[in-house]
Amino acid sequence: MARLTIKGVSKSFGTGFAVNDVSLDVEDGELVCLLGPSGSGKSTLLRMIGGFERPSAGEILIDAKDVTRLPPERRPTGMVFQSHALWTHWNVFDNIAFGLRLRRRPRAEIRERVEQALAMVGLADYGQRMTTQLSGGQQQRVALARSLVLEPKILLLDEPFASLDQHLREHLREEVKDIQSRLGITTLFVTHGQDEALALADRIVVMRDGVMEQVAPPDVIYRAPRTEFVAGFIGSMNFIRVTVEEGIGRHEDLTLPVPVADGPAVLGIRPEALSLTPSERPRAGRVHRSIDFGTHKLVDIDLLDGTRMKAMMPPETQVPRGLRVELGVSAFHVFRDGAQVYQAGARGSETERRVSHA
Known part of the structure; x- marks a missing residue:
């Protein structure tokens, strides 16, 4: 299909940057998720790739061809917006056929390609329906078909499922992943939902304040976050502040081995890396509540200084x-000045570091 290259792209508004010096290569057939909170610059970056915003600096290349200053209609890209952007006075067929008619394709070709696109998104018998007669999920499928029918080299999806309920979002993202894999189309998907990114992406680009915090496959982003921000944004993470003295991290309630230079540090511990043992010690942590999710229980534990920890336990616990x-800790991350400086309990390790109390 296509290879996308972004070189030092920035977008400024007034005195601030929505996107600041971003460089990224997206390989042929790859699905990359741009993930971050509101205002992180992910949608602005996507709009620049699609030609709906012009960069203040930098270059955008598709298959080594510079498209930085081309308008959207002259780029080999297809964009699906959160709002669907369907014409309500046209039926489904005409909405999907619009781009092909602009390109003056023969009538027989238009019909064949529209019918193929409808079948691809599971709406084979919906061509004559008005868009107002469709559910939100069906409207989003029409928007996807409208982009795919033009056979773009790169598919751009800007939070397309944000307005849908959780169950429908999960169903549609599986369908999109299946379609993308089947077509082998290079795809960029903007979302602020970590579950969506983890489920869909070959690689995740975590953005914050217009810059890329980390670019890596989902398992690396989750298990080896480079920064404290990424660790907290992806999945659930417990953070606790300690003072390191001679290789020991000390907290009002606990201590554990932290082989880094002396000084303050932040520990990041995933709920699944915590184990619980009943204690009669008065200064031990106290269970605040337990939530049963069927497959596991999530237990909130309050420490003496008010820090709340979350532990993932078997459902029968x-x-x-x-x-x-x-608390028992099997793995943890150590952060200083927002960056990871040490990681204990590498992937696959069976070693548990038992927390000791002062």
Whole structure:
């Protein structure tokens, strides 16, 4: 299909930058998710790739051809917006056929390609329906078909499922992934939903304040975050501040081995890396509540200084409210000045570092 190259792209508004010096290569057939909170610059970057915004600096190349200053209609890209942007006075067929008619394709070709696009998104018998007669999920499928029918080299999706309910979002993202894999089309998908990014992406680009915090496959982003921001944004992460003295991280309630230079540090511990043991010690952590998700229980533990930790436990675990518990830690990250400086309990390690108390 196509290879996308972004070289030092920036977009300024007034004195500030929405996107600041971003460079990225997206390989042929790859699905990359741009993930970040509101205002991180992910949608602005996508709009620049599609030609709906012009960069203040930098270059955008598709298959080594500079498209930085080309308008959207002259780029080999197709864009699906969150708002669907369908014409309500036209039926489904005419909405999808519009771009082909602008390109003056023969009538027989238009019919064949529209019918193929409808079948691809699971709406084979919906061509004559008005868009107002469709559900939100069906409207989004029409918007996807309208882009795919033009056979773009690169598909751009700007939070297309944000307005849909959770169940429908999960169903449609599976369909989009299947279609993308089947067509082998290079795709960029903007979302602020971490679950969506983890489920869809070959690689995730985590953005913050217009810059890229980390670019990596989903498992690396989750298990080896480079920054404290990425660690907190992807999945659930417990953070606790410690003071490191002679290789020991000390906290009011606990200590554990932290082999970094002396000084303050932040520990990041995933809920699944915590284990609980009942304790009779008065200064032990106390269970605040336990939530049963069927496949597991998520237990909130309050430490003495008010820090709340979350532990993921087997569903049969009995952890009543108020129970005093000791914590076991099998893996953790150490951050300083927002960057990771050490990681304990590498992937696949069976070693558990037992927390000790002062």
